[in-house]
Amino acid sequence: MTHQLNVLSGKTTWLSSKWHQDIIKKFHKCWVPDFKNTPNLSGDLGHPKHKLENIKYIGPLSRFNKQNLDISTDILVILSGPEPQRTTLEKKILLELKDKKESVVLVRGIIEDKQQITEFNNILIYNYMTSKELETAINSSQLVVSRSGYTTIMDLAKLGKTAVFIPTPGQFEQLYLSEKLSKEKIVPSIKQEAFSYSDLKWNKNYSGFSKMDSEIDYKKLFSLF
Incomplete structure (x- = not known):
């Protein structure tokens, strides 16, 4: 599991990314904790121009749960x-x-x-x-x-x-x-x-993360096993 299908390392990004992708190709499946389509969270990090066949996007992962609490x-x-x-x-x-x-x-x-x-x-x-x-x-x-x-x-x-x-x-x-x-x-x-x-001072031209649906279908996800 990784969100770094491309590994940013400055001038050596092309090399670090190639090495990392060569390792990923050895696995049956690689889970990427992000959305497959746009808008997404990782951009070029998790969405290389040359697609890897064993990639599965599973949505963002978090230890937290959304709660409807009063703003304090x-x-x-x-x-x-x-x-x-x-x-x-x-x-x-x-x-x-x-x-x-x-x-x-x-x-x-x-x-x-x-x-x-x-x-x-x-x-x-x-x-x-x-x-x-x-x-x-x-x-x-x-x-x-x-x-x-x-x-x-x-x-x-x-x-x-x-x-x-x-x-x-x-x-x-x-x-x-x-x-x-x-x-x-x-x-x-x-x-x-x-x-x-x-x-x-919040700029209303920005959406924040409120419109991103981060729910994961775990039943479908673990059907791999």
Whole structure:
């Protein structure tokens, strides 16, 4: 199972993609967690120009379930990824969102022995959340701000959320995915160094993930076995 039928690696993308596809061809079936047709989530990553015969698109996968909860948070910020970029973005977000009228929940994405919750003006800060807490937080938020990793994209698609992506600098896949979804007017993408509070005013020209049907027919899927 993979969403990377093409592996983006800069100038060596053609080579890394060929190697990966040669491995995939050895299997009877390769599941791709995305939609077969457009609009889809992975773009060229999961939809190569030269089709592989053993590919089956199964729809996006997520550990979360959509819940009809009241909106209690205006902006939910989910941080993740390598340092020092994670800390750089955290500092910038705190600077931009402090003292604003919106209620903000920030999940730092730092796993420690004990969960810590602190308040900074209008911002409620968690060092981490459990999966269940994060599911509730996303479902009860108006807008999600996060990196554009594929797992996050699938989660937000499953929950039908509006979002703003800030891709991690230097990560080819995140940069490609955020640019693709922005060009298709699904989710806006903002460069980390250019991010500001004004970027969080939702642009109605974007649809968000609300119109994507992410339900999977598991009976049909497992008929392979």
